[in-house]
Amino acid sequence: MMTIEIRTVGVLGAGQMGSGIAQVAATAGYTVKLADVDLERATKATSKIAAMLGKLVEKGKLTAEAAEATAKRLIPVAGIADFGDCDLVIEAATENVDLKLKLFAACDAAMKPDALLASNTSSISVTKLAAVTKRPGKVLGMHFMNPVPLMRLVEIVKAVQTEPETYTTIKEAAEKMGKTVVTSNDAPGFLVNRILIPMLCEAMFAVQEGVGTPEDIDTGAKLGLNPPMGPLELADLIGLDTVLAIANVLYTDIGDTKYRAPTLLKNLVRAGWVGKKGGRGFYVYDEKGQKVPEGFVGTITLNRPDKLNALNAELVGELHRVLAEIRRDKDLRALIVTGAGDKAFAAGADIAAMSTMTGPEAKAFGELGHAVGAQMETLAIPVIAAVNGFALGGGCEMALACDFIHASTKAKFGQPEVNLGVIPGFGGTNRLARRVGIGRARELCFTGDVIGAEEALRIGLVNGIHAPEELLGKVKEIAAKIATKGPLAVAQAKRVLLRGLDVPLPTANELEVQAFAALFGSEDQREGMAAFLGKRPANFVGR
Numbered sequence: 001m002m003t004i005e006i007r008t009v010g011v012l013g014a015g016q017m018g019s020g021i022a023q024v025a026a027t028a029g030y031t032v033k034l035a036d037v038d039l040e041r042a043t044k045a046t047s048k049i050a051a052m053l054g055k056l057v058e059k060g061k062l063t064a065e066a067a068e069a070t071a072k073r074l075i076p077v078a079g080i081a082d083f084g085d086c087d088l089v090i091e092a093a094t095e096n097v098d099l100k101l102k103l104f105a106a107c108d109a110a111m112k113p114d115a116l117l118a119s120n121t122s123s124i125s126v127t128k129l130a131a132v133t134k135r136p137g138k139v140l141g142m143h144f145m146n147p148v149p150l151m152r153l154v155e156i157v158k159a160v161q162t163e164p165e166t167y168t169t170i171k172e173a174a175e176k177m178g179k180t181v182v183t184s185n186d187a188p189g190f191l192v193n194r195i196l197i198p199m200l201c202e203a204m205f206a207v208q209e210g211v212g213t214p215e216d217i218d219t220g221a222k223l224g225l226n227p228p229m230g231p232l233e234l235a236d237l238i239g240l241d242t243v244l245a246i247a248n249v250l251y252t253d254i255g256d257t258k259y260r261a262p263t264l265l266k267n268l269v270r271a272g273w274v275g276k277k278g279g280r281g282f283y284v285y286d287e288k289g290q291k292v293p294e295g296f297v298g299t300i301t302l303n304r305p306d307k308l309n310a311l312n313a314e315l316v317g318e319l320h321r322v323l324a325e326i327r328r329d330k331d332l333r334a335l336i337v338t339g340a341g342d343k344a345f346a347a348g349a350d351i352a353a354m355s356t357m358t359g360p361e362a363k364a365f366g367e368l369g370h371a372v373g374a375q376m377e378t379l380a381i382p383v384i385a386a387v388n389g390f391a392l393g394g395g396c397e398m399a400l401a402c403d404f405i406h407a408s409t410k411a412k413f414g415q416p417e418v419n420l421g422v423i424p425g426f427g428g429t430n431r432l433a434r435r436v437g438i439g440r441a442r443e444l445c446f447t448g449d450v451i452g453a454e455e456a457l458r459i460g461l462v463n464g465i466h467a468p469e470e471l472l473g474k475v476k477e478i479a480a481k482i483a484t485k486g487p488l489a490v491a492q493a494k495r496v497l498l499r500g501l502d503v504p505l506p507t508a509n510e511l512e513v514q515a516f517a518a519l520f521g522s523e524d525q526r527e528g529m530a531a532f533l534g535k536r537p538a539n540f541v542g543r
């Protein structure tokens with residue numbers, strides 16, 4: 001029997017898998033029609049693919065001409081009705097059997113009679129999908145791996161009804177897309193997931209039973225078995241909802257309890273913690289999908305909101321004690337300091353308490369304040385101020401002792417001590433001058449003026465301003481990003497930046513050279529560079 005020559009490929013589903021399939025098909029020279037629930041989504045995905053192609057050009061992996069020609073072959077369309085002239089349609093919708101059955105029937109109705117219809121399903125019976133069409137012999141499974149442009153495998157799944165010519169034509173098409181083909185008969189999980197899913201679930205059973213931590217299980221698998229990522233990291237990447245769906249298919253269709261899904265997996269999915277795409281699964285991820293080590297970011301909240309967090313002996317003493325504890329904590333990688341309530345970070349030293357102080361008492365309290373500032377400056381981890389309202393006098397000085405400041409749009413800064421007949425006593429004069437320049441510091445200290453967040457940003461007192469309800473989240477994101485970097489390197493950078501301010505430039509440069517050299521030979525230096533060369537994220541341990 002003659003089979004169709006494939007020129008135009010329809011891809012149904014513009015998510016991660018569908019977009020990847022569209023990219024490799026267009027790169028192979030096929031005209032590709034990409035459809036999703038509406039034209040807008042398909043158009044967005046097409047632009048994203050064009051951007052990916054641009055990145056490949058930047059990296060020298062694709063010529064500009066090839067990228068342009070490939071992008072031109074990608075056509076976003078409004079829906080299935082536009083697949084009438086496609087020679088092959090690859091369905092890559094969500095892994096839901098009812099949805100796929102509906103889409104298969106709709107594609108069958110829209111496509112020309114001799115065209116081929118494939119599903120990227122990772123677990124659903126292709127025989128069942130073929131049975132809802134009027135072309136069962138022209139249906140088969142074409143299971144791409146994620147991420148499609150990088151993974152070399154396509155698992156072709158023959159339905160009971162698949163004609164040999166269909167298989168041959170699709171195999172050739174997959175090979176033209178640069179993929180190696182393995183062939184599976186239609187059985188639950190096919191070949192790859194039949195092996196993979198029980199392995200991932202076994203790792204989850206080990207967590208559930210308290211045999212080991214996710215980190216130990218993943219490290220054990222990576223170093224002991226040599227896959228590029230651990231089973232729990234991989235499950236998070238695939239999506240825990242997808243892993244659960246496939247486990248359920250294996251269990252239901254094969255009927256052997258060894259394929260049952262762990263309760264832990266079911267609970268994570270129920271909680272909406274579906275892995276990397278949802279920001280949390282076995283691990284926590286930042287907005288860029290980078291793994292955030294949990295428990296590595298601490299927060300200190302100045303908590304005296306009825307007095308606008310004014311600094312009294314109790315609060316400052318407590319701060320001193322907590323900072324000493326943090327210095328001994330080997331797990332923390334970043335610290336946030338903020339104020340309780342929505343009005344103030346801290347409105348300064350407690351004026352009522354200070355009003356009756358003698359000179360020697362004031363000296364003692366000033367020294368305590370300075371000791372706290374020095375503690376924050378000399379911690380090995382970065383300290384970030386999240387200024388949510390007034391940061392006046394000692395409050396502004398506390399923020400200045402932090403490594404950098406982000407503020408809410410409502411924040412107000414100032415050194416109003418001259419209004420009280422005194423001067424800043426908690427490092428304000430000198431730290432402010434170092435942060436914003438001597439002229440601006442003089443003006444703020446001499447006038448006692450209070451400035452808003454915009455002005456603070458303009459003069460470089462703060463690094464960023466955010467809507468009040470977003471401030472803490474944004475600062476946590478920054479802290480979480482820092483927590484993914486090499487802790488020894490961040491500590492050395494902090495030390496050199498601080499000490500370098502107080503010495504002549506040649507001495508500061510010498511400090512930098514010594515710190516740079518000191519990092520070589522550390523586990524983190526070896527890991528960071530090996531991760532770059534291995535094209536994988538680094539996993540720093542702080543040694």
Ligand SMILES: CC(C)(COP(=O)(O)OP(=O)(O)OC[C@H]1O[C@@H](n2cnc3c(N)ncnc32)[C@H](O)[C@@H]1OP(=O)(O)O)[C@@H](O)C(=O)NCCC(=O)NCCSC(=O)C[C@@H](O)CCCCCCCCCCCCC(=O)O
Pocket residue numbers: 306307308310311312313314316347348349350351352353354365366368369370390392393394395397416417420423424425426428
């Ligand atoms: C910020 C304001 C403009 C807000 O005005 P608003 O009208 O919105 O609110 P209120 O004024 O009604 O305030 C609500 C509530 O809070 C009290 N309060 C506010 N600020 C302070 C403060 N700094 N000290 C004490 N109490 C404060 C206010 O009285 C209200 O209470 P109430 O019971 O009436 O409801 C406005 O509040 C304002 O202008 N505040 C003062 C701002 C200011 O001038 N700040 C500078 C202070 S001086 C200073 O900070 C010196 C430092 O540079 C030097 C510090 C060196 C020592 C550091 C170590 C600290 C040790 C402290 C020693 C204490 C000794 C001890 O405890 O025994």
